[in-house]
Amino acid sequence: MDSHEDRLVAVEEIHARPYPRVEAPSTLTQLAFMNEGNLEKDRVTLAEISRRLGAENPDQETPHHGLTWNQGGLHCEKHTEFSTYLWSTPIDAKTGELKGQDPFKMGFAAPGPVVCGIRLDVLPWSEENAKLIENFNPISRCHSLVEEGMADIVTDFQQDQDGLTRMLILDHGLSSSRLGALAQRLLEIETYRTLSLLGIPMSREITPRLRSMEKRLSTVTAEIRLSARSKSEELLSELTDLAAELEAETAASLYRFGASKAYYEIVEERLTALGETFVPGCYRWRNFLHRRIAPAMRACRSVEERQANLSDKLARTTSLLRSWIDVQLERQNGDLLASMNDRARLQLRLQQTVEGLSVAAISYYVIGLFAYFIKGIPGLYSIITPELAITAFVPVIVITVWWTVRRIQQSHSEHSRDH
Numbered sequence: 001m002d003s004h005e006d007r008l009v010a011v012e013e014i015h016a017r018p019y020p021r022v023e024a025p026s027t028l029t030q031l032a033f034m035n036e037g038n039l040e041k042d043r044v045t046l047a048e049i050s051r052r053l054g055a056e057n058p059d060q061e062t063p064h065h066g067l068t069w070n071q072g073g074l075h076c077e078k079h080t081e082f083s084t085y086l087w088s089t090p091i092d093a094k095t096g097e098l099k100g101q102d103p104f105k106m107g108f109a110a111p112g113p114v115v116c117g118i119r120l121d122v123l124p125w126s127e128e129n130a131k132l133i134e135n136f137n138p139i140s141r142c143h144s145l146v147e148e149g150m151a152d153i154v155t156d157f158q159q160d161q162d163g164l165t166r167m168l169i170l171d172h173g174l175s176s177s178r179l180g181a182l183a184q185r186l187l188e189i190e191t192y193r194t195l196s197l198l199g200i201p202m203s204r205e206i207t208p209r210l211r212s213m214e215k216r217l218s219t220v221t222a223e224i225r226l227s228a229r230s231k232s233e234e235l236l237s238e239l240t241d242l243a244a245e246l247e248a249e250t251a252a253s254l255y256r257f258g259a260s261k262a263y264y265e266i267v268e269e270r271l272t273a274l275g276e277t278f279v280p281g282c283y284r285w286r287n288f289l290h291r292r293i294a295p296a297m298r299a300c301r302s303v304e305e306r307q308a309n310l311s312d313k314l315a316r317t318t319s320l321l322r323s324w325i326d327v328q329l330e331r332q333n334g335d336l337l338a339s340m341n342d343r344a345r346l347q348l349r350l351q352q353t354v355e356g357l358s359v360a361a362i363s364y365y366v367i368g369l370f371a372y373f374i375k376g377i378p379g380l381y382s383i384i385t386p387e388l389a390i391t392a393f394v395p396v397i398v399i400t401v402w403w404t405v406r407r408i409q410q411s412h413s414e415h416s417r418d419h
């Protein structure tokens with residue numbers, strides 16, 4: 001049977017990003033780079049790492065691929081506007097030293113600017129390892145029990161001297177697959193938490209300009225109320241410029257605010273999936289992040305709503321001003337039609353005057369020709385005097401000329417009505 005052309009993509013999508021298998025003790029370091037979807041940068045970076053570490057260059061046609069070498073592994077995951085590089089390596093349980101070779105050092109060619117960096121230590125639970133929890137800042141320390149009490153997760157969402165957010169998992173006996181799923185969930189929470197907050201600088205930048213546009217609209221609305229008839233063109237030009245500026249601002253922020261909203265929803269999903277159990281004296285991850293991220297997301301939504309409301313107000317104000325302009329145009333059209341009617345009546349009177357003059361002129365020339373004709377007939381004087389004959393035919397000639405002119409005018413009028 002023939003398969004649908006997209007069936008393979010749909011079937012393999014659920015397996016496109018598998019959880020890493022993590023064994024304690026180990027360390028996971030993940031860096032996220034903004035590359036604006038330029039996959040060529042990732043190809044160059046992976047090729048350089050493969051050459052430097054002596055690993056086989058992976059198939060880079062898929063969104064998820066990895067490199068493995070002695071005592072370490074690197075997994076690259078490509079997204080719409082960013083890519084993540086996750087390096088996992090065993091750790092010495094006694095000294096805390098990394099056993100693998102760090103791929104992010106020794107001339108690492110980053111595919112873009114770093115947007116997020118995380119170091120996640122995975123250690124088996126012990127009294128000695130539990131003391132590491134005290135290394136996190138108690139002011140912002142988040143500590144919860146997850147996986148039905150089988151793991152402690154700890155962080156303070158602060159960066160260390162390397163610019164990495166430190167996290168800790170104390171394993172109480174999870175399998176490598178469950179431990180890997182938990183680790184990836186924590187990495188995604190921090191990554192998408194950072195990405196969701198990228199809309200904050202833009203919202204702060206837009207807010208003053210948005211406030212200025214709202215004031216300008218208020219001023220234009222007041223001007224419309226006071227002098228819409230005399231300044232309608234100027235006010236319409238001002239509204240048009242304001243609408244164009246707002247549309248450009250909205251188009252520039254549309255993607256960033258939409259992406260922030262989508263990233264925040266992913267954070268909420270991952271936090272819900274943790275199923276945290278409260279540890280006395282510490283924040284839960286969900287409560288801590290909601291307390292700080294939710295207001296930021298509301299600020300972004302507020303800017304979006306203000307942009308939408310301002311756009312609606314601009315549309316209504318422009319419609320109102322156009323109504324004034326339409327009324328003025330109708331008034332001008334009425335005046336123009338009245339003027340045209342006056343000119344038509346004047347033209348009709350002039351035509352009637354010209355008609356009378358034309359009848360008199362034509363009759364005069366016809367009577368003159370008739371007089372020459374009468375006087376040229378021999379023997380007419382013995383019958384009737386030429387003057388008497390001309391006088392008798394004057395009314396006939398005038399009436400005939402008038403009737404002929406009227407017929408010509410009527411025929412022209414009927415022709416105009418037909419067309």
